[in-house]
Structure formats: C-alpha cells, structure tokens
Amino acid sequence: MAIKSRSVTSDGCRVMSLEEFKQWLKKFDSDRDGRISSEELSRAIRTAGHHFFSRRRGKEAVFSADANHDGFIEEDEIEELxxxxxxxLGIKIVAF
Known part of the structure; x- marks a missing residue:
C-alpha cells in the first residue's frame, strides 16, 4: 500500500493530486466509517516510509487537522491534513 504518485521531486517529496491523496487515505479506513483515526493514520504514515515515531505523528496529524476535536479526520478536515x-511527511499535493 505504498504511496503511488505521479512523480518524486529532487528532495524526495512524493507529488500527487488532492484526489489521489484522498484515495490513498481511504485505503487505511479499516472500519469503513469514512473517517480516519490516529491509529489508521499511523499505519498510513508507516507505509509512506516514516517508520520512526509513526504513532506519535499520527496523533499529531489528527490533533492538528481535527477541527471539531472528535478524534477523527473527516472529509471536511482533509485540507488541514x-x-x-x-x-x-514529504508529500506534495498539487493541482493536476
């Protein structure tokens, strides 16, 4: 489930569209509730090649993006994520 992207920049950032990013995240929604928890996000972060501190980064990501403070990233909070x-995370989201 590695990130599939259109290209990688010279500094190692993976480049993808917002829709590709959403589709990639959807693969980690293990309970299929349409939301991403910190545990699910930690798994995504590990597959992106960030094995060290992936659990902490998952929690940090949810904390920084979770506008309604319910502990999950929902569709309307994706921009913050x-x-x-x-x-x-070395991911660059661009308009294609």
Whole structure:
C-alpha cells in the first residue's frame, strides 16, 4: 500500500493530486466509517516510509487537522491534513 504518485521531486517529496491523496487515505479506513483515526493514520504514515515515531505523528496529524476535536479526520478536515502532510511527511499535493 505504498504511496503511488505521479512523480518524486529532487528532495524526495512524493507529488500527487488532492484526489489521489484522498484515495490513498481511504485505503487505511479499516472500519469503513469514512473517517480516519490516529491509529489508521499511523499505519498510513508507516507505509509512506516514516517508520520512526509513526504513532506519535499520527496523533499529531489528527490533533492538528481535527477541527471539531472528535478524534477523527473527516472529509471536511482533509485540507488541514494536507497541510500537515506537506510539512511533515514529504508529500506534495498539487493541482493536476
């Protein structure tokens, strides 16, 4: 379940569209409730190649993106998660 992206920049960032990012995240929604928990996000972070501190980064990502503070990332909070991913996970989201 590695990230499949259109390209990788010279600094190692994976480049993908917002829709590709959403589809990639959807693979980790193990209970299929349409939301991403910190545990599910931690698994996604590990597959992105960030094995060290993946659990902590998952919690940090949910904390930073979870606008309603329910402990999950939902569709309307994806933009905040995109910001976290671009700053902390080596993923660049672009418009294709």
């Amino acid at each position: 995109v910001d976290f991913a671009q700053k902390n």
